[in-house]
Amino acid sequence: MTNTREVREVTITRDFQVSPQIVFEDWIYANKFCRWWGPKNFKTSDCKIHAEEGGAMHVYMEAPDGSSHEVRGLYHEVSEPERIVLTTYDLDAEGQPLLEVLHTVTFTGHSEHTHLSITAQVIHAKPEGVKYMATLEQGWEESLDKLEQMTQR
Helix, strand or coil: CCCCCCCEEEEEEEEEECCCHHHHHHHHCCHHHHCCCCCCCEEEEEEEECCCCCCCEEEECCCCCCCEEEEEEEEEEECCCEEEEEEEEEEEECCCCCEEEEEEEEEECCCCCCEEEEEEEEEECCCHHHHCCHHHHHHHHHHHHHHHHHHHC
């Protein structure tokens, strides 16, 4: 992968009306994570998560246009229920990384309120992966919309 001069970082915050423990669990259990991960109208067809330091994630999604998208990840830190640090890799059709993003996710709050903060920093991008940098914030906002709907049930 090549470095880009356009290293991009976004920070997104969201408040949830449930405990930090509940929101944290939505991030570490595959049966919950797969229900909200991915942009609006994307469907997760396969999802595996091993949320512990050194563990991996592997997600296959289908876009509204029928195209497939594969994301792999590596967990660097999982501190329940305060923080998750992971790197994700958006893969091309040959399974090679297009985009590498370091995510730092923090969960703060009390019994019935969680303040979630995600900092997503693009570390590397292939030239053909740079276009996805522009949709990073929107993708996270749409994913968090789905997570918020899930936590209200």
